Amino acid sequence: MNSRNLFLAAVRCEPVPRPPVWLMRQAGRALPEYRALKEKFTFLQLVQNPELAAEVTIQPISRFGFDAAILFSDILVVCEGMGQGYKFREEGGIGMDFAVRTAEDVEKLDVNAVVDRLQYVARALKLIRGQLGTKTALLGFAGSPWTLANFMIEGGSAKEFRGAKAMFYSEPKLYNRLCEKLTAACTRYLQMQIDTGVDAIQIFDTLGGTLASTSYQEASGRWIKQIIAGLKGHTPVIVFSKGTNGNWDDLVATGANVIGVDWTVRLADVAACLPKNVAIQGNLDPFLISTTPEAVAAETNRILAGMKGRPGHIFNLGHGVTPDSKLDCIQALVDTVRGNS
Secondary structure (H helix, E strand, O other): OOHHHHHHHHHOOOOOOOOOEOOOOOHHHHOHHHHHHHOOOOHHHHHHOHHHHHHHHHHHHHHHOOOEEEOOOOOOHHHHHHOOOEEEOOOOOEEEOOOOOOHHHHHHOOHHHHHHHOHHHHHHHHHHHHHHOOOOEEEEEEEOHHHHHHHHHHOEOOOOOOHHHHHHHHOHHHHHHHHHHHHHHHHHHHHHHHHHOOOEEEEEEOOHHHOOOOOHHHHHHHHHHHHHHHOOOOOOEEEEEOOOOOOHHHHHHOOOOEEEOOOOOOHHHHHHHOOOOOEEEEEEOHHHHHOOHHHHHHHHHHHHHHOOOOOOEEEEEOOOOOOOOOHHHHHHHHHHHHHOO
């Protein structure tokens, strides 16, 4: 069974000889070959150049042979596609070209332009698909409307995101109008990725955990559900909502085939809450990848033991790879998972 088929079998909750393994987006940024590129190009140049984006996507596969590759890109390209560009501030963090805070700001956003403006992503995916062939699964992704709305309303990254919550509670009609546009934009963008040949897509609800559990469904879950319902075909969908650990029913109700889980909960306990036909992804603490191979192997074995016998487990980190990750720790993770076959 090749890597692609192993990954897709796990998504379908079929028995597989071992869990497939891959690392969340930005897996390449711990690699010396990625850092060499960053000395020549900015992050946005890497994202927006199809050849460079393809090269960065392939780098972790070439070194570690993961069962799936995820497109090198950024969740904020959807905002860019709608007409709200972004950049990296000199002092750190992300700055949007303007903040979206009024009805006029929302109406300026152009959903119809997204696919045309983001053709560089489609070209990158075609290059990646050609290099991976049919042996390794290819994943695309987008941010969730709630997470994107936070950056758009705040005007960039922030120590504490407050603007989207304020709009959600105080101006619900305006918030809903923004999310309607974001939902349409994300659906079109993800469908473009599906039409280009990805094997699965992931929706990153990175700021889902900033919501009260009683507000999650209305502020975020319902929009993710609409995106999944709007996608044509049978391409599997992974939903990862960081910190949303009291809303498993809401996450299942989105229609996701796979639920991603962060590292703050016991994976086996979450698996017991999910229907048997919903796969589960996770959930090694990313911090461990900066420690020792022995620590990584021990915790990886603990997670695998807890999930033994549960079809539909995709081994992953509980969030993205950090820049201080160690190559021998990543290799220990891969070797440990594959040694449990």
